[in-house]
Amino acid sequence: MAGAASSPPGGRRRLRLRDDGVRSDTSAEQSKVEDIVQEVYNTFTANHHISQLVLHREKHLHYLKRGLRQLTEAYECLDASRPWLCYWILHSLELLEEPLPESVASDVCQFLSHCQSPQGGFGGGPGQHPHLAPTYAAVNALCIIGTEEAFNVINREKLLEYLNSLKQPDGSFLMHADGEVDVRSAYCAASVASLTNMLTPTLFAGTAEWIARCQNWEGGIGGVPGMEAHGGYSFCGMAALVILKKEHLLNLRRLLRWATGRQMSFEGGFQGRCNKLVDGCYSFWQAGLLPLLHHALYAQGDEALSMKGWMFDQLALQEYILLCCQCPAGGLLDKPGKSRDFYHTCYCLSGLSLAQHFGSGDIQREVVLGVPENRLQPTHPVYNITPEKAMNAVKHFLQQPVLSLQPKAAAI
Numbered sequence: 001m002a003g004a005a006s007s008p009p010g011g012r013r014r015l016r017l018r019d020d021g022v023r024s025d026t027s028a029e030q031s032k033v034e035d036i037v038q039e040v041y042n043t044f045t046a047n048h049h050i051s052q053l054v055l056h057r058e059k060h061l062h063y064l065k066r067g068l069r070q071l072t073e074a075y076e077c078l079d080a081s082r083p084w085l086c087y088w089i090l091h092s093l094e095l096l097e098e099p100l101p102e103s104v105a106s107d108v109c110q111f112l113s114h115c116q117s118p119q120g121g122f123g124g125g126p127g128q129h130p131h132l133a134p135t136y137a138a139v140n141a142l143c144i145i146g147t148e149e150a151f152n153v154i155n156r157e158k159l160l161e162y163l164n165s166l167k168q169p170d171g172s173f174l175m176h177a178d179g180e181v182d183v184r185s186a187y188c189a190a191s192v193a194s195l196t197n198m199l200t201p202t203l204f205a206g207t208a209e210w211i212a213r214c215q216n217w218e219g220g221i222g223g224v225p226g227m228e229a230h231g232g233y234s235f236c237g238m239a240a241l242v243i244l245k246k247e248h249l250l251n252l253r254r255l256l257r258w259a260t261g262r263q264m265s266f267e268g269g270f271q272g273r274c275n276k277l278v279d280g281c282y283s284f285w286q287a288g289l290l291p292l293l294h295h296a297l298y299a300q301g302d303e304a305l306s307m308k309g310w311m312f313d314q315l316a317l318q319e320y321i322l323l324c325c326q327c328p329a330g331g332l333l334d335k336p337g338k339s340r341d342f343y344h345t346c347y348c349l350s351g352l353s354l355a356q357h358f359g360s361g362d363i364q365r366e367v368v369l370g371v372p373e374n375r376l377q378p379t380h381p382v383y384n385i386t387p388e389k390a391m392n393a394v395k396h397f398l399q400q401p402v403l404s405l406q407p408k409a410a411a412i
């Protein structure tokens with residue numbers, strides 16, 4: 001529960017946790033994080049004004065560019081997520097407006113083509129079984145590159161067959177053959193199918209209704225029906241419904257209430273679920289829900305909608321990312337004391353971008369905290385690549401033939 005107000009270093013009223021005298025492991029952890037964040041804010045504001053906050057662009061670029069060529073042993077555990085590493089790095093670079101040399105782009109295309117499975121879809125590395133998560137990451141990475149070579153890597157016929165092989169009778173998708181079902185797979189499938197012009201009604205029959213069943217009593221969306229609401233799943237569910245044009249199946253106002261409640265009143269960043277800690281990556285997964293909700297509520301003619309900004313504190317989020325999530329040596333992270341990594345670099349920058357750019361209808365409004373050079377490129381709230389790259393991919397694949405699904409072979 002939020003409670004006692006502390007001095008507002010950034011001009012913002014911060015509310016510290018009040019545990020009403022009932023201390024628990026959870027409240028102790030939360031207080032510890034607030035103490036650390038308070039220390040970071042105090043140290044900064046002792047010598048600077050919040051308007052002097054700087055995004056360490058050059059340091060981040062150095063970290064990202066090196067990661068594209070060489071990874072430390074710490075990344076061994078991500079050997080099944082190599083297309084993700086390509087996507088996290090390429091998207092971070094595009095947000096920072098750093099062009100990709102042609103030779104590097106071509107090397108990434110070739111690498112990803114080795115990750116593509118003869119069955120369709122992409123695996124986590126060359127020769128690995130296909131899986132929907134690296135498939136999503138590979139398609140996004142190739143759309144960011146956006147060259148003929150990149151688009152030609154994607155075998156659309158096989159990709160459609162692969163997506164169809166994962167489709168379940170209740171409308172959901174498996175993450176991989178014989179794997180688990182959750183709302184991530186519906187988003188990954190809808191995202192790659194829509195970018196590559198394969199959004200066939202048959203493939204997604206029942207999917208929107210299945211996703212809507214994942215919205216629970218909290219108002220957020222869980223991994224499967226009946227599970228705890230979480231920012232990662234809520235983003236996937238909502239974004240998939242936007243792609244399928246079925247957002248109205250959700251109770252949007254209840255989702256809005258849940259999502260806005262996940263912005264931490266002291267730290268300014270977001271938590272992933274109720275009573276958990278702030279984490280920089282939710283700057284995208286949670287804050288990304290607000291542009292999607294804005295769009296959906298606007299379409300429904302919701303009168304209470306603000307046209308001045310997203311329905312979260314955009315400055316508070318920027319403050320958290322710039323002050324608490326930057327590694328001085330480059331790269332971004334979850335919270336002070338944690339190590340940098342490419343996942344958090346990508347999603348902290350994506351969240352920073354969302355918090356800087358408001359756009360609805362004809363109204364565009366930028367609010368860049370700190371020095372003007374902190375400005376990032378905008379990101380597409382559904383695909384999380386720049387809107388221009390998403391549009392180019394859609395235009396490119398619209399020129400390709402519409403593919404139809406072969407009926408599934410009957411079980412013997």
Ligand code: FPP
Pocket residue numbers: 133136184187188230231232233236271272273276277279285
């Ligand atoms: C909880 O982790 C995290 C999850 C249960 C899943 C998160 C899902 C995503 C981030 C979405 C992934 C999206 C795609 C497209 C594959 P935790 O318990 O370590 O963290 P928490 O304490 O912050 O909840």
Ligand code: ZN
Pocket residue numbers: 279280281282334344
């Ligand atoms: Zn995280």
